[in-house]
């Protein structure tokens with residue numbers, strides 16, 4: 721895969737750390753917590769209801785594999801796994817994606833605060849055209865390269 725078309729965005733190969741037959745995982749340009757990554761179907765599918773059964777299976781098996789590794793790599797004790805499915809659920813990128821966020825005790829004052837943070841951060845990424853608070857390609861590339869070592873490629 722040269723670049724991955726993620727809705728309206730282009731994801732460079734250097735951001736990708738995992739690929740299966742039908743899914744791809746990459747590091748986030750503006751993570752809510754360290755280790756906040758995204759898993760998507762390779763096919764550009766806007767809504768969860770539009771995925772095929774094979775894509776759902778591949779996406780969730782990939783999510784399970786990745787979440788386990790990410791939780792341990794970032795010394796988490798739990799994971800928030802979320803899909804914002806549709807604009808009124810907070811989806812800003814028109815391509816199905818699973819958010820994986822490693823969690824630690826006391827990482828937020830209120831446990832479920834992560835959902836408002838998730839909602840707020842996505843909106844700010846969508847609105848921010850200056851890219852001033854986004855991560856550099858180099859920074860994302862380093863994280864993806866180090867995560868890629870955790871996985872035996874199936875693709």
Ligand code: AMP
Nearest residue numbers: 729748749750804810811812813842845
């Ligand atoms: P959502 O609001 O659920 O659609 O989430 C969109 C996610 O995509 C957010 O976590 C953004 O930070 C992330 N995102 C947007 N553009 C990029 C990009 N170019 N590379 C990596 N992640 C991105």
